[in-house]
Amino acid sequence: MVTLTHGQFVAIGSVALVALCYAVAAPGPSHRATQRSHDDAVSRREATVKPSLQVDACRAVANSLGQRLPADWNVVVHEPFVLGGDCSADSLDATYHETILPTVRALSIQYFDHAPTWPITILLCSTDASYRECNQRLEARERSEYSGIYSRTEHRLVVNVATGDGTLAHELTHALAHADFPTLPEWLDEGLASLHEECEFSADGLRLVGLDNWRGTALREACQREPLRSVSDLASNRFAASDRAATDYAHTRYFCLFLQQKRLLEPFYRKCRSRVETDPTGIDSLCELFATTHSREIEVQFTEWLAKSAGAGGPSLSRRAD
Numbered sequence: 331m332v333t334l335t336h337g338q339f340v341a342i343g344s345v346a347l348v349a350l351c352y353a354v355a356a357p358g359p360s361h362r363a364t365q366r367s368h369d370d371a372v373s374r375r376e377a378t379v380k381p382s383l384q385v386d387a388c389r390a391v392a393n394s395l396g397q398r399l400p401a402d403w404n405v406v407v408h409e410p411f412v413l414g415g416d417c418s419a420d421s422l423d424a425t426y427h428e429t430i431l432p433t434v435r436a437l438s439i440q441y442f443d444h445a446p447t448w449p450i451t452i453l454l455c456s457t458d459a460s461y462r463e464c465n466q467r468l469e470a471r472e473r474s475e476y477s478g479i480y481s482r483t484e485h486r487l488v489v490n491v492a493t494g495d496g497t498l499a500h501e502l503t504h505a506l507a508h509a510d511f512p513t514l515p516e517w518l519d520e521g522l523a524s525l526h527e528e529c530e531f532s533a534d535g536l537r538l539v540g541l542d543n544w545r546g547t548a549l550r551e552a553c554q555r556e557p558l559r560s561v562s563d564l565a566s567n568r569f570a571a572s573d574r575a576a577t578d579y580a581h582t583r584y585f586c587l588f589l590q591q592k593r594l595l596e597p598f599y600r601k602c603r604s605r606v607e608t609d610p611t612g613i614d615s616l617c618e619l620f621a622t623t624h625s626r627e628i629e630v631q632f633t634e635w636l637a638k639s640a641g642a643g644g645p646s647l648s649r650r651a652d
């Protein structure tokens with residue numbers, strides 16, 4: 331029984347979303363990047379032809395899932411979401427009302443103006459074993475190197491809840507961003523999703539506020555080994571190659587945290603979306619927000635901020651999944 335505990339993690343107030351996400355466990359082979367590229371191409375085509383969401387579409391997904399998942403799993407529909415898991419239907423309903431709905435509301439206020447027009451499947455697995463079984467049944471792949479996966483072709487999250495509740499927030503951010511901004515640059519997509527691995531609601535419950543987490547330590551350790559990539563390089567060239575995936579994830583998460591603290595993250599996302607045809611990496615919009623023509627000036631500010639924030643609170647390593 332995972333859900334009540336699970337649902338508590340986004341109770342409105344000061345409760346933090348604590349989590350770990352995939353890419354941490356073992357950055358591993360580059361197959362996710364490959365999958366992502368393929369999925370991107372498919373999803374961009376899909377985005378132009380998807381019909382409006384119908385309740386029937388959700389029910390069809392639920393019926394299909396019922397045939398593919400273990401017999402004792404439950405599936406419930408809360409349009410546009412189809413939730414399934416190795417827990418009771420009541421627990422799935424509680425997760426929807428206590429966790430998913432307030433998170434979706436906050437993210438729609440902050441970033442996402444376009445609601446999904448397709449069903450989004452959310453599968454919650456309470457143990458490592460059920461997570462493995464779920465992925466094997468759906469994809470014939472184990473996926474145990476990750477704690478959560480979002481498939482852009484299937485519009486489906488599979489989350490290993492046992493690894494930490496914030497994994498759901500990470501993958502849910504991907505799913506909603508996909509619907510809102512299908513061509514969102516990967517570096518920003520992963521930065522936003524990773525930011526929400528550990529966050530809390532604002533006092534009025536209308537916003538998610540990212541917090542420091544273990545990736546900060548990983549990033550600072552990486553900085554001591556060698557200089558970070560430039561922001562321009564992070565945004566313009568391959569993201570999360572297998573030999574630097576952990577550093578790239580930490581880098582983009584902390585860059586989003588830096589923008590959040592400057593109150594620039596939300597306007598940056600929207601500028602990026604509105605100008606993606608002429609500024610596909612977002613760097614031009616970033617320079618405009620910082621009133622500079624040189625992204626190097628932004629990097630200097632970020633590096634100084636990162637160094638100063640090292641002693642403020644200190645990230646927790648206690649729940650790292652690797």
Ligand SMILES: [Zn+2]
Nearest residue numbers: 500504520523
């Ligand atoms: Zn991600």
